[in-house]
Amino acid sequence: MNIIIIEDEKPSARRLQRMLASLNMDTEVMLHSVEESIEWFSKNQHPDLIFLDIQLSDGLSFEIFEAIDIKSSVIFTTAYDEYALQAFKLNSIDYLLKPIDENDLQKAVSKYKDRVPQKQSVSLDFEDIKKLLVNPIEREYKKRFSVKVGQHLKLINIDDVECFYSENKGTYAFTNEGRNYLLDGTLEQIEADLEPRKFFRVNRKFFVNIDAIKDMISYTNSRLQIKLNNFNEQEIIVARERVKDFKDWLE
Template structure:
């Protein structure tokens, strides 16, 4: 689970990080202000969970989520409880008052995990009613006022840009899809066919045209009718080679 903490008081941030570490979770980033959090969330892949103090030095963290549509679950913490109603309107999963007690933090994390399990069970149930297949065969794309079906076999790659995820077809056409993260797409497609080469791109083995050495530790891929640069990140090169060998 990826967790980002938004807290302007450094001692409080360190304490929260320690508590999360005790629970076995790793905090990938700590942000200290509204002005820092907004561009970070716009430029980086959203975490699974954000734990945010509501009152920050330069404003309310609620302003962040009014300007950036995040894909993350939210837990708010604050010294005041009169923000609770507004916080829950943002679909937060819990609201904790300072000073945070370990038992309350544990309960909030467990609530998040239970929601994730329930969601996964719903997804599995839907897939079972669709014939028992684990992977989708087509994506529904909105084109103007029409709904178009794109077969997965016709997709050369998926990529994330800004706050949207797009697919590219064998004809080089680009379509915005409903899924809003690469992680969500990974749950839908066959891992024998698609590989996540970096944080923002997912490619099909059927349409890889060329692989070249990009640096001493990275590879560059040429994908059919996709003009953007595709680089296999350093930490995924070994797994990528194994994936190629099993297909």
């Protein structure tokens, strides 16, 4: 089986390569941009399977398919929320939200292997994809969370949450009243319920509410430090690889 990874973040590409190796799937080639990918596909035999990030450093990856007629199967690896990927689910093997979970990767690979005998090819309507990326399908997000306080249940309105964060294997919501509440589930599970225009994942540990940001300060290694209105229990640092997306999100 020939496998290619197209991913502009090299650490993420290497991590995925290691995860695939643990599944006895060797990656022959790693590409990191639209331009590099178009050049490679124009000169080489196309692979059986592509692990494809949607947003590369020099553009959106569907530009590759507009330039080259690619029949390879595709598994998307993307930071985009699921509401913008419904078209992909119809035509691709699967999609994986970053950071990629090992179990999700194994399921996607198994799904691909189940399709191999049928030799199903991928046919993507990139005009529809463009429309989805510009005008995502509207969906309802959670407006409140229920939490257990002693023997009671309490409802927390999403607008009152300054940040969600993980600590010591627990997931917490910090409210503008200055209180922490332990939640059920992981940050990854909560992510699908959060309005992406309102909450942003600045690093592996924190989602912040745009309305709760009080200040942003330049930090070491091209990162940013976020100050919220009331949360001061620990530093909130925007990961370097997320700074550009964070600035775009603010606008």
